[in-house]
Amino acid sequence: MSTFNFTKGPGKVDWLNVVRADGTRERIDCPKQRIIPHDMVHYIVEREIGARGFMSRVRDGEAASFAMIGDAESDGIERLVEVVQADAWSGGSDDAAFIDLYRVTCDARDCQPLPIDASAVRTIRARIAALQATWDALPVGATLTLDH
Template identity: 60%
Template sequence: MRLRFTKGNGKYDLMEVVRPDGAVERIDCPKQGIIPHDMVHYAVEDTLRLRGFIGRVAGGETASFRMAAEAESDGVERLVEVMQGDGWSGGTTPAAEMIDLYRVTCEARGCPMLPVDEADIAAVRERIATLTEAWTAVPVGKAIELSVA
């Protein structure tokens, strides 16, 4: 499966899920000042080998904003939110504080916290930085593609 992110000129970018059989699903991604939310998912899931939204879609689920609750996927969503928040604040929050915030977020949402450590946070940050550099270079109307195993 491939993910194709196309930079829009308005309030939205576009993510296309290109299935192995050629079928394509499209999701509008509200611009948020950093890489698209689902690109953060890709960074977290691919780097840490976790199954969240992207993994579930790769496993055959429909790409939609509403999916049934699932422990690992819910934990990934909370981690994506924390990483996204870090991106909005410049990516400089100490890793230990991010892990604490992740714990609080999981407790507030009633989902299990996945085992992550400071090295995991650093690895995801590095991946997000690489994706940010690539995304910044993409002109409006053009796309980057990411492969999902």
């Protein structure tokens, strides 16, 4: 099991410190985006959908970079994370509109959408809201640990 340690920074960046099961470590800058860090959104989406995306790949030893070679599953997760973030920033929409936006986003990026239904959308939203409340309550310099 790997550990993801998210630390709330004082400025425009938070940090993710990854401690992999094999003991290797990696630090990732997480620019602030008004909601939880982007990689926390990945964490929730990947766990709920049960698909392999950025966080799973980093957990399994891939170096975190913008140059990671995409694959169908990871690309589908990335598009879903984009839609989850847009949904959170905009205050949300109904579940059908969320799913439609995901399909449109995938079509625009020539990406096969992953299976998602209204129940998964509601669960993702609830987990984002819960993690957001926890993250918001942390003082600057504090760390939130998530296992994967």
